[in-house]
Amino acid sequence: MPESDLDLLIDAARQAGEIALYHKAKGLEVQHKADDAGPVTQADFAVDKALREALTAARPDYGWLSEETRDTPDRLGRERVFIVDPIDGTRSFVNGETTWAHSLAVVNQGRVTQGVVYLPEMDLLYSASRAQGAFCNGERLSVSDISDIHAARILATKPNMDPQHWRQDVPGFTRSHRPSLAYRLCLVAQGRYDAMLTFRPSWEWDIAAGALILSEAGATVTDRKGDFLRFNNAIPQTAGVIGAGAELHGQIAERLVYTD
Known part of the structure; x- marks a missing residue:
């Protein structure tokens, strides 16, 4: 089991990528959410299930919030919560594009403490822990200095x-x-x-x-x-x-x- 929350998120994001790509290769079954909220596929649900099982098994005292899981008030009483989008950019995913991502975070009393965004088809893994910098595939990130x-x-x-x-x-x-x-x-x-x-x-x-x-x-x-x-x-x-x-x-x- 990964020792740190960040390592846990990184491992889970990579596993999510394998699941999503498997379903994409097999052929996607596309549904449309109510109120024009966008498409959803069996891959979204499979990734959500796998992430929920892996992350909450590793941290059973953490709450859970995900786009593809029915929300409950239980998370509001938890000190730490996983906040997850199984596939961010499902339209791109369905359309065969590469700019979709898995987004995983740990929140402690309202503040994000660890975050991972992984784009499997581009092999880009962005990560950060609070007060420890941000990285993409191990390279430290820095915003531009444009001020105009x-x-x-x-x-x-x-x-x-x-x-x-x-x-x-x-x-x-x-x-x-x-x-x-x-x-x-x-x-x-x-x-x-x-x-x-x-x-x-x-x-x-x-x-x-x-x-x-x-x-x-x-x-x-x-x-x-x-x-x-x-x-x-x-x-x-x-x-x-x-x-x-x-x-x-x-x-x-x-x-x-x-x-x-």
Whole structure:
């Protein structure tokens, strides 16, 4: 049994990758969730089951929160909780793309302490422990030092560029997109992009691991109001996410319009 929570998450993420790739090779059975919540496959459920069994067996006193497991209030009384997205970016997974990920985190009293984001088809394993830095395949990560919002490369969906979200003109940054929120956070941690943002309510399982990885790479990570993120909430969502180096984050935050 792995001694540390981080080692436990890394081992589980790699096993999840094997399961997902097995089902993908066999042929996916695609269902669609209610309320246009997106597709789900037998691979999502198989990965969820395997992760839940392995992680809770190793840490039976930890709670559990996952996109593909029915939520119960039991986790709210636990000091530590696993927060997991079995496959983040299921649409990409179904479409034969490579930018889908497994996202696994441990939260202690609302703060993420360990996080792993693994992209099996790209062999990218991002990881972090609080106060110990962030890494990709063993290489330490650091956010970019871009401080001019108009020169920044931003990961965001097109609706975030609607003028209603911005106090003045929409900033002149270059926008790109990746379907997986976990991967977006990690790409900014890696310095390949300068910031990521999403204004929609964000599910905790999509962002818990990536938020720690990005923070440990030197970024400021908050919700769209500028509040620092807390996890294992009764309703497991945050008010969006903004992640960037401190100066760029400040420039983004001061230009945003926020209404409840």
